[in-house]
Amino acid sequence: MIDIKSPVRVRFAPSPTGFLHIGGVRTALFNWLFARHYGGQFLLRIEDTDEKRFVPGAADDLMTSMRWVGIDWDEGPDIGGPFGPYVQSVRNEQGVYMPFANQLLDAGLAYMSFTTEEELTQMKAVAEARGIKAFRFRGPERDWPLAKQQEMAARGVPYTIRLKVPSEGSTHFNDLVRGGEDGIRINNNELYDIVLIKKTGMPVYHMAHLVDDHLMQITHVLRSDEWVASTPYHVLLYQYLGWNAPTFAHLPPILRQDGHGKLSKRKDDVSANRFWERGYLADAMFNYLTLQGWSYDDHTEIMTRAEVVERFSIDRVQSSPARWNPAKLLDMNGIYIRAMSSTDVAVAITPFLQKAGLVPTPVDSKTAAYVATLTPLIHERLKELGEAPELLDFFFSDIETPSAETLIPKKMDAQSTHTALVAVHAALSAVAEWQGQEATLEATLRTLCEQLELKPGQLFGAVRVAISNRTVAPPLFETLTALGRERALARIAAALGVVAP
């Protein structure tokens, strides 16, 4: 059992470079769960130090995605907080980072590097040509006196500020989920002098996130697995700055469905907003994501938010990768949909019906009532709310008269189908009031089956196709009454024309 000291402060710090994808949501979720379980704070910070990849609106989009899944934050760009602002570009404008870079410069733990990117690639190429397997950049200026560096800078030569990484020894850190008891150790000669401040004056991730984590009093860093390789730099930076490092926990990656590589928003259709667009329930997504890299025991899967918060522990976070499994998510979504009341489902599917043009916007009370009567017919058949329009469209709009091919049931021909449908039309016409008379209608058609010596499957099938122009539809008699006597009879009449002799 890992002992976590309260109070904890954790954060999710995405960079606004596009839609938030499922992997990002999972990282945010685990941080949130950690904070809520241990009664600490969870904050959101926007890391927009990459001017080139910045996408306008991405920060808002990502907050929408997080809220959708049910992740709220105690401090953040939109709500502020005692350690704000929570956007790095703004913090940089306020001069948050430079003093610390200067502190390192003064202490001789960082240096101004005048080596250009071109020169660097050149140096790499030369090293490679000479057979040096792994080129680890250490700037020639690292041994210059600070005065000489400042002199160059004063002449207007562009420079970056690089961390002076030791060439010898090793750097070690512990991780709550990986590396075992001994933690992770890396030889310093595997490291290179990373850039802390770009020549534009903008801090790089390593610098910015670390300063912010310290200033914002972050106690635990739960982040994606891809950061373990750069954690040694962070450990070094904490030492150089004289700060205590937070506790690290690197979360397992979510691999693509084929297991080849991490989930990526470019190659995989996994941006969070895609899921609510298709009719995934936030609760289902929450529950599914919870299980990507964490488990409670050997059999419990369906859990409420409160239960997960109560049960979450970092000990049970998996160190091996999870794999994106849409089929499992789909199944879970179905479970959550079935757990809803039909009234709630009716409300939930309405936007999808509107989007499909089946229902007016705003929806009038009469249509809303109709949707409510239709919903029970498809409720348990729904795995994505977005499937509702295709399941219900024939209730809202005219159908194409079915072809003879789809209309004629198994082991029957046009002649017998025609005879059957004529009989159906007559028998059904004889029932004057259909409202609530599903049983009467059923009895009527079953009697007809006996008279015509047909199996229910055959006769019912023909009627189903006649009224819906589809072979798969909701239960027949509920469909009939929901459609209404007049429309249903008209459709049957139209259909029997198709198989007329």
Next chain:
RNA sequence: GCCUCCAUCGUCUAGCGGCCUAGGACGUCACCCUUUCAAGGUGAAGGUCGCGGGUUCGAAUCCCGCUGGAGGUACCA
């Protein structure tokens, strides 16, 4: 290439030295229910616990090697 991490049914996972002839879930298949499709019920197939060595009376569980996979190797995060 080098460095780091990871390794149980197709997939997600339980398992932290004897309860394991390895449990659950998704998916797949069969049967039942049944007017189609779902849902529900029952059941089945599916893992020599990546491979090879150790340690131990005893290993999926501990150690070593190998293999495989992932991540990193940017003035991106």
